[in-house]
Amino acid sequence: GDSVTQTEGLVTLTEGLPVMLNCTYQTIYSNPFLFWYVQHLNESPRLLLKSFTDNKRTEHQGFHATLHKSSSSFHLQKSSAQLSDSALYYCALYQGGRALIFGTGTTVSVSP
Amino acid sequence: NSKVIQTPRYLVKGQGQKAKMRCIPEKGHPVVFWYQQNKNNEFKFLINFQNQEVLQQIDMTEKRFSAECPSNSPCSLEIQSSEAGDSALYLCASAGTGEQYFGPGTRLTVL
Numbered sequence: 639g640d641s642v643t644q645t646e647g648l649v650t651l652t653e654g655l656p657v658m659l660n661c662t663y664q665t666i667y668s669n670p671f672l673f674w675y676v677q678h679l680n681e682s683p684r685l686l687l688k689s690f691t692d693n694k695r696t697e698h699q700g701f702h703a704t705l706h707k708s709s710s711s712f713h714l715q716k717s718s719a720q721l722s723d724s725a726l727y728y729c730a731l732y733q734g735g736r737a738l739i740f741g742t743g744t745t746v747s748v749s750p
Numbered sequence: 751n752s753k754v755i756q757t758p759r760y761l762v763k764g765q766g767q768k769a770k771m772r773c774i775p776e777k778g779h780p781v782v783f784w785y786q787q788n789k790n791n792e793f794k795f796l797i798n799f800q801n802q803e804v805l806q807q808i809d810m811t812e813k814r815f816s817a818e819c820p821s822n823s824p825c826s827l828e829i830q831s832s833e834a835g836d837s838a839l840y841l842c843a844s845a846g847t848g849e850q851y852f853g854p855g856t857r858l859t860v861l
Binding site: 671677681683685688690726737738743 | 785795839848850851854
């Protein structure tokens, strides 16, 4: 079945350093949607990035990701982490009308 | 920003009691999803609707859980007889043709 893999459970870094979160997926569908959601403490997930176009970079709020269908990847990057980026990040796979398939999530902790 | 509305934000029930939560999807979004996020932050899909019809649901939903999305009324998720293991954040999401947007959730605590 469909699945999403996030290899890092916890990422700790100092403010100002770059961050990259890995996301790979498996699906039988040829045109999946891939999303990154961010969930701050005591809040619900908020959509951060989305893509269904191969090899096209998508950006929002300083974060960016590129869907690569050849490697089934959708890694999240930011060039300079901020304290407010501390949160849970989920990569998710979606095929229209069906439930989201979430990765296990990566906790990002940014310190001064 | 999401315009999905969920009520109540917090719900406390005793074991065996009914627990009911509601969701108003974003205007124009025909598809509504219910997920459960447990204390380990793991998501479990429960059920989804397109307009008023069930698209998919898991086996658990067929037993103690019931849900509906009537026209011109909020969608609802009800647990007929709450168990301690049902304590979780219940998230409603709505979708148009693409991405899903989540409401703030209903945090259920079963004592």
